[in-house]
Amino acid sequence: MNKPFGMIPALTIPFKEDNSINYDALEQNLNYLIERGVHCVLNTSCRKSECYHCRQH
Structure with a gap:
């Protein structure tokens, strides 16, 4: 597992009007963050072991 570092924004999940993801x-949201150098995102609806999603260097 990678060690989280730097800015770690909370990932928001956009929904459609029918409540589907x-x-x-x-x-688009993820690409925006990646293009600006974010290495990790925080999944706000997760168990402790799943909260950080980090890219490998």
């Missing part, structure tokens, strides 16, 4: 918007 808007995967296109989610991908």
